[in-house]
Amino acid sequence: MESDDSVAREKEGLWKGRKRPWYKQKKKLWILIGVCTVLLIIIIIVAAVVVPNSGSGEEKRDESSGSDQSRLSGVLVPNGAPSWLNPYVWQDIADFNLTYTNETVGDMPIMGLNLTWDDSAKANEQVPALNEAWGDYAKRPARGVNVGGWLSLEPFITPSLFNYDLRMGIVDEYSLCKYLASRCESVLEKHYATFVTEDTFRQIRDAGLDHVRIPFSYWAVQTYDGDPYLFRTSWRYLLRAIEWCRRYGLRVNLDLHGLPGSQNGWNHSGRLGAINWLNGTDGGLNAQRSLEIHDRLSKFFAQPRxxxxxxxxxxxNEPKMTYLPEDKVLQWTSDAYALVRKNGVSNAAVVFGDGFRGLHKWQGELTGLDNAALDVHQYLIFNTDLIVFNHSAKVRHACEGWTEETLESMDRATGFGPTLVAEWSQADTDCAKHLTNVGWGNRWTGTYITPDGSGDVTTPRCPTKDNRCSCDAANAPAGQWSDSYKQFLKMFAEAQMSSFEKGWGWFYWVWDTEDAPQWSYKKGLEAGVLPAKAYERSFDCDLSQIPSFSDLPETY
Structure with missing residues (x-):
């Protein structure tokens, strides 16, 4: 058995009489160690400058799908740059300009925008290219869709984000982010990166649509003390969505869906409950904050691009004028309009909600606003008197009632004038999960219970108004729909299209949902209950064509 010393002596003898190896020469070895140390220090310094905040960034890059992460090679970002300027921590970098800049317009970052743009695309052969004038919307109405539930959350559109025990009280974006705390950023950005993609806009174009309404909330611009919302991240997704619309020739309807304080107290404003916009102790403050939001937005969107x-x-979106002082809403609207125009938004029509006060009440209001339009949302199912209509009556109401309302509103002698329907759907019940708020039940089965009891509906409001009212069939997937039900859904949709095109056009609510197919334009196309092209209809409100739908159970 050899000792360690004998092994050493044997190895020592291997270079006796020859040049000693470099690694046995102490001077050269110390020089090598010194060089390596300097190189290591340089690498550490570069990494600190180029990849700040890399702890969370690595995790985000691992989670991202479809992003070409090799594009980040060599991108220089100053140490300490905030997340909205640092692509190393973005979950999705597709189609973003990754060259770092802290430049702003209207105090809003341009990071991610490419320098050039091309407005030569057109959505289809029925409409002009983006760089050509659209013309009169009364003669060529918009045919559009909302990408709702994306940058402004809505529980019924993405119920998976609200899959918590009801006792936890997670009912809106405010309570969700408050609960998630530091995790809100990763959860919501994953949603932003995956729920709407470039393919969304390609499909919208292919469906024969020509406009897209993009709801977003004030925290894309600013947050305030006590806000748990995710600040600024949705901003770059909004800007990229506009660029994708540009790529497919789709014109954009910018929709500020949630305002400081909440303009209606509904979950899609960000916070369910109190209305603190133009109302309450902070009503005036939130009104001013909302103007400041528009000051920054309008300066940004006044850019030539x-x-x-x-x-x-x-x-x-949807200021609740049945609750808010009407004179305050009208004055705020006039002030906001003037601000937007002063800041250079000159081509776009300025849109404001009808406030649910009744279209006839807008006759003679805000008459001094040039190129402005009234935005009305038409649904049957949130009205306890209209939800009970059977399917034949619902189609007839769309053809007669809504056509009459549209024409009266478009006439300045009887209404405001220019009117568009920025939200409508094919849904014939309010059965979709979380549609009426998380845990509140529905009118259809008489289980609609509100926290204060003021709006409770405890008797069934399906057409039979009895215990046969069930949501089972109403919530069935599209693959289980009967031929008769499909016939109704398509006729109901085309009736609304026909009515709303008597005005400045329409925007379907919403492009897609997780599991509420009657609310999804995409799922409706797949089921064959919408025209393959939005500009082609087989039914144009000829009342003699409306069948009785007698073979369809009224409970459906």
Whole structure:
């Protein structure tokens, strides 16, 4: 058995009489160690500058899908750059300009925008290219769709984000982000990166649509003390969505869906409950904050790159004028309009909500606003008197009632004038999960219970108004729909299209949902209950064509 010493002596003898190996020469070895140390220090310094905040960034890059992460090679980002300027921590970098810049317009970052743009695309042969004038919307109405539930969350559109025990009280974006705390960023950005993609806009174009309404909330611009919302991340997704619309010739309706304080107290404003916009202790403060939001937005969207693509500029989604002082809402609307125009948004029509006060009440209001339009949302199912209509009556109401309302609103002698329907759907029940708020039940089965009891509906409101009212069939997947039900859904959709095109056009609510197919334009196309091209209809409100749908159970 050899000792360690004998092995050493044997190895030592291997170079006796020859040049000693470099690694046995102490001077050269110390020089090599010194060089390696300097190189290591340089690598550490470069990494600290180029990849700040890499701890969470590595995790995000691992989670991202479809992003070409090799594009980040050599991208220089200053240490300490905020996340909205640092592509190393973005979950999705597809089609973003990754060259770092802290430049702003209207105090809003341009990071991610490419320098050039091309407005030569057209959505289809029925409409002009983006760099050509659209013309009169009363003669060529918009045919569009909302990408709702994306940058402004809505529980019924993405119920998976609200899959918690009801006792936890997670009912809106406010309570969700408050619960998630530091995890809100990763959860919501994953949603932003996956729920709407470039393919969404390609499919919208292919469906024969020509406009897209993009709801977003004030925290894309600013947050305030006590806000748990995810600040600024949705901003770059909004900008990229506009660029994807540009790629497919789709004009954009900018929709500020959630305002400081909440303009209606509904979950899609960000926070369910109190209305603190133009109302309550902070009503005036939140009104001013909302104007400041529009000051920054309108300065940004007055840039030449948005001149051809922003067709509508929305001031406030669904202000609840049945609750808010009407004179305050009208004054705020006038002030916001003036601000937007002063800041250079000149081509887009400025849009404001009808406030649910009744279209006839808008006759003679805000008459001094040039190129402005009234935005009305038409649904049967949130009205306890209309939801009970059977399918034949629902189609008839769309053809007669809504056509009459549209024509009266378009006439300045009886209404405001220019009117568009920015939300409508094919849904014939309010059965979809979380549609009426998380845990509130529905009118259809008489289980609609509100926290304060003021709006409770405890008797069934399906057409039979009895215990046969069930949501089972109403919530069935599209693959289980009967031929008769499909016939109704398509006729109901085409009736609404026909009615709303008597005005400035329409925007279907919504492009896609996780599991509410009657609300999804995409799923409706797949099921064959919408025209293959939005500009082609087989039913144009000829009342003699409306069948009785007698073979369809009224409970459906």
């Amino acid at each position: 948005y001149k051809n693509i922003i067709a509508y500029y929305g001031l406030a």
